[in-house]
Amino acid sequence: MNEARHPLRLPGTAVLAALAMLFLYVPIIVLVVLSFNASDMTTIWTGFSLHWYAQALGNDTMLVAIGNSLTVAAAATVLATAAATSAALGIARSGGRVRTAVEGLLGLPLLIPEIVTAVALLMLFVLVGVRLGLMSVILAHTVFCIPFAYYPIRSRLAALDPALGEAASDLYAPAWRRFLRIELPLLAPGIFAGALLAFISSLGDFVITYFVAGPGATTLPVYIYGMIRTGITPEVNALSTLLLLASVAVVAIVFRSGTTPANQTRGEKTS
Template sequence: MKKNSKFSSLYMGIIFFLMYLPVAVVIIFSFNESKLPVRFTGFSLKWYQELLGDSAMIEALGNSLILGVSSCLVAAVIGTLGAVGLARIHWKTKGALEYISILPLMIPEIILGMVLMAFFYLLNIPFGMLTLLLGHTVFCVPYILMQVKARLAGMDPSLEEAARDLGAGSFQAFWDITLPLIMPAVVSGSLLAFAMSMDDVVISIFVNGPRISTLPVKVYTQLKTGVTPEINALCTLMLVFTIGVFAVYHLTGRLLKRKNRLFSIKKK
C-alpha cells in the first residue's frame, strides 16, 4: 500500500476523528443550556458563570497549578543534573542506576502512593502541600531525565571539550554549551511532567492533606454527587490554555531558529 494512498488518508482521518470526538463533545456541551448531557437544548454561558463563581473549584485549580509548576521546576533541576551525571559516569553499576532512575514510572501508582504515604508518616511530615510537592516531584523526575538523557546521547561531546580547551571551567562549559543544547529536551520533558502532575489522582489522594484539594481530586470526589456541565466548561478553558502554551512554545522555537539562522548568515 502506498504511503500517500486515499485509503491511508481515510484511515488516518478516522483515527483522528475517534480521538478528538470526545473532546469536541465536551466543548459543545460546555455551552449547553441543559444540565443533562443528553441533547443540546440551546446555547448558554451559564456554566462558565457558575464555574467563575465556584470558589472551591477555583481554589482547587490554583492549588493544582501551583503544585504542577513547583514540582516541574524542582524535577527539572534534579532530572537535568541526573541525566548529565549518568551520561558522564562510566561505572559498572550505570545500567542499574538508569533502571532505578525510571523506576517510579514502572511502579503502579497505587503502590507508589502507599509507599510515599508510609514514608511521610514515618518521617512525621504533616500531609499537605509539602507532601504533594514531594510526591509529584518523584514521578515527574523520570519524564525530564529520559528526555534530557536522549538529547545528551545525540550530542557531540567534543563541543564541551573544545570549550574547556579554550579556558572555560567545568561549570562554565556546562552553562554556556551543554545547557543551551539540552534546553529543548528540558522544556519538553517539563511540559510532559506538568501534564502528568495536573492529571494525577491516585498519588494525590494518598499524600494529600485534609485542608488542600487539587483539581483532579476535586473532580473525582464530585463523581459521587454527579458531575455538572461546569466540569465541561473547566475542561474547555484548560484545553484552550494548553493549546495557547504549546502555540507560544512553538512560535518561540521558530523565532529562535530564525534568529540563529540570520546570525549564522551574517557571520559568514
C-alpha cells in the first residue's frame, strides 16, 4: 500500500501533479472568491458581499437566458440520448466493418473543431430554411451531444453478456418487452452517464449556440459573453459560480443514483 515507494515512480511527480491541479483549479477558485467581492472592480477585493448574486438573480433578461439554456439542454439531452441509445443497440447487433465504420463516424464530431460544426450547421439551417430560434439551437445541440451520450452507453453495452438478451427472447419476450425489461434497466447507468455528459455539454456550449441562435434564443453562455463585452463585472462571476454549482449538482446527483445498479451487474459477471 505504500505507493510513495513504488519503484517505477519518478521523483518529483507529486510536485508536478500538485502544480497541474493548481493550474486546473486556481482560475475557478479565483472566480468563486471574487463573486463574493463587494467592489465594482472585478479584480480588487474590498469585502464580502452577496450583492452581485442578488443583482444577477434580479436580472430578468438573464433569467430568461437561464430558462433558455435549461430548455435547450433538457430537450437536446432527451433527443441525443434517445438517438445514442438506439445507435448503441443497433451497432451492437451488426458486426465487422459496418460496426467499425459507424462507430468512427459517430465519434468524429468530437474531433471536428467546434467552429466548423457551427458554420456547417448555420449553413444547413439557412439552406433548408429552418428559422433561427430556440428550435435551431435545440437541433444543433442534439447533433453535437449525440457522441457525448453515445460512448458511455456503448461501453456499458459492451460489458453486458449478449446471452441476457437471448435468454429473454428464449423466455418468450417479444423484442420490445426484452428491451424494456432487460436491456433498458441494465443500460440505465450508461444512459444516465451519457445523458449527463450531453446535458453539461449543452449547458456550457457557446460557439455553436452563438452561430445558430436567433433573436430571443439567447442562452446563458451567450448572455454572459454579451455582458463581458461591456466590461467584466462581479455579476458575471456570480453567474458563472451559479452555473458551476448547477453542473456540479447534476453530476453529483446522477453519480449517486448511477453507482448502485452498475455495481450489481459487475458482481454478476464474475460467474
